[in-house]
Each structure stands twice: as structure tokens, then as C-alpha cells.
Amino acid sequence: MRSLADQNLAELGSPLSVLAVQKRDHVRLDQLLRKLEETPPGQQPPVLLSIYRLVFPHAFAEESVLWPTIRRVLPDGHALTLQVEVEHQQINELVTRLEKLEPGSPEHRALLPRLVTLLQEDVRDEEDELLPRLQARLTVSQLVWLGLAWEAVRRIAPTRAHPVVSRRPPGNILAALPLSVVDRCRDLVDSRRHRGAGKSSAALQSSGALLARAAHQIERLPGMRSGESPSTHIARKAGLPWGALTASTLVVVSAALLLQRLGAGRACGANQPIPTSSR
Numbered sequence: 001m002r003s004l005a006d007q008n009l010a011e012l013g014s015p016l017s018v019l020a021v022q023k024r025d026h027v028r029l030d031q032l033l034r035k036l037e038e039t040p041p042g043q044q045p046p047v048l049l050s051i052y053r054l055v056f057p058h059a060f061a062e063e064s065v066l067w068p069t070i071r072r073v074l075p076d077g078h079a080l081t082l083q084v085e086v087e088h089q090q091i092n093e094l095v096t097r098l099e100k101l102e103p104g105s106p107e108h109r110a111l112l113p114r115l116v117t118l119l120q121e122d123v124r125d126e127e128d129e130l131l132p133r134l135q136a137r138l139t140v141s142q143l144v145w146l147g148l149a150w151e152a153v154r155r156i157a158p159t160r161a162h163p164v165v166s167r168r169p170p171g172n173i174l175a176a177l178p179l180s181v182v183d184r185c186r187d188l189v190d191s192r193r194h195r196g197a198g199k200s201s202a203a204l205q206s207s208g209a210l211l212a213r214a215a216h217q218i219e220r221l222p223g224m225r226s227g228e229s230p231s232t233h234i235a236r237k238a239g240l241p242w243g244a245l246t247a248s249t250l251v252v253v254s255a256a257l258l259l260q261r262l263g264a265g266r267a268c269g270a271n272q273p274i275p276t277s278s279r
Contacts, residue, residue, distance in 0.1 A: 001128075001129075001133065001136065003127050003128045003132065004019055004022070004126075004127040004128075004132065005023075005026075005127050005128075007023075016144045017144050017147050018134075018143050018144075018146040018147035019131055019134075019135055019143060019147075021151060022058075022126065022127075022131060025054065026123045026127060029051070029123065030123075032047060032054065033051070035047055036048065036051065036112075037116075041103060041108070042104045045190075045194055046191075046194040049190055049194065051119075052159060052161070055119065056092075056157070056159050056162075057154045057155070057159055058154060059091075060157035060158055060172065060176070061151075061153040061157055062088075062126075062150070063088065063168060063169075063172055064153050064169060064172055064173060064176075065153050066146065067084070068169065069146060070130060073138065074133055074137065080129065080130055080133070081130070082229055082231060084125055084126065084130060086232060087118060087121060087122045087125065088122070088232075089163060091119065091122065091161070092161040092162060093161075093163045094111060094114060094115050094118065095115065096161045098112070098115065099161070156177075158180045159183040159187055160179075160186065160187075160212075160215065162175065162179055162215065162219055163219075163234055164219035164224070164225065164234050165179070165225065166224065166225045166226060166227050167229070167232045170223070170226050171223060171224050171227045171228055172227075174223045175219070178218050179218055179219075182211055182214055182215045182218065189208045189211065190204075192204055193205060193208065
């Protein structure tokens, strides 16, 4: 089996093949990680946001479309995909911790290299093991159809870390729409704040924090963890899930109104495409 890293486009089958689109994302991720390494700690948040907007929709599409196919066509597909799902879970948990820390703080600087290592290990496991195994079992036509399905899901997937949500269907599918809306609103808020919003900066920071809390409340709703493996399980905090839904809805509406006042409300919830050469 040859790693995808050693194969050209013709060997991958087609520009639309799931192998080709995966490799493009991996190349883009490598570029962003290099940029992160070259960026001073205080200026890293915009680069990290670009990484998150690349990594999490990519992983969500894998878990929703690609890994179920691998479990179906490979006799050891369950074990292979579970290993990567555990890596995805670790990345989600680590990013959730990083987002609570001040960029450039000692703890933030200490955790960041671990994130880079996990992302690189995830790429190697996929390119060296999972995807070549899939390549050996499917035709080029099947790989293209899989690539189209993967791309369609990626474009509407959540863009932030969600460690509580199941890494498998149906839980992750149920979580997709509400979390994607909240995440993309949050992306707009954070992007504007990183560009420098003057007097609006404090309001944007508060709005982003409210959206983050809303997303974590949505994670606790019934059904969001259905289908998950015990290996990626996080204990649910006590609380009333329908109360969480009400609070989350109010927060999202309030954030949307704030975005509208800032002139960005009409873009909230719209798909923010990520460069096609990524992760």
C-alpha cells in the first residue's frame, strides 16, 4: 500500500475523488501549521481560526460519510476508524481547552505543540493506512461519488470543536444543522474581531463567548451523542436539556441581532467555503 502522500493526481483517480480532496485538505493544513509556527503568539488567533474552519468540517465529513463506508467495506474497518475517531476526540477536547485560554499565555503556548502533533498524526494515519485501504477496495467511480458526498457534507458542517457530540451517526448528523449555524455566526464575529473592530471589539468578544456557550449547551440536547463509542464518551453535566435549548435559542437570536447592527447579520449562517486545497 502506497501512502497518498506519494501518489499523484492520476493515481488518486480524479480531482473529484475523495482521495484527492482529502489530500488537498491535508496539504492546506500543513501550510497553515507552518504559518502558525512562524506567527508570534499574540498574533496567532486568526491563523488558529483558519485551522479550525478547515479541520472540523473536514473531520465531521469523514465521520459522517467516509468512516461508515470504511466500516462497511473493510473487515477491520471498525478498529481502523475508531483509532482516528479517538484522535478527533482528543483534538476537540484540546481545542476546547485552548479556546478558554489567553493566546500567548504560558499554558496556551504549552498546549499548542500538542495540537500540532495530534493533527499531524491524524493526517499520517489517514494517508498511510485508512485511505490506501479504502482505495484498494473501491473503483474510481465509487471514490468520486464518495468525494462528492464528502464535499457536500463538509460545506454545511460545524466549524468548531464539539467534544461532547458523538463522533458517529446518528448523533453527529442530528447536531450538524444547529451547531453549524452557531459556529458560522461565531466565525463571523471572531473574524471581524481579529481584523480590529475598534469600539465594537468588546461587544464582539461578548457575542462570541455567548455563541460558544450556546454551542456547548446544544451539545447536551437529547440524541446528540447517540451512536458514539465509549472511547469518545464525555460524561454529560447535570442540567435540563430543554432548558439548554431555550437558552441557546435566545443567545443565537441575540447574536444575530448584534451582527445585523454591525452590518454583518445578513451573512450569518451562510456557508463560508474553505479553500479547496486544505488540511
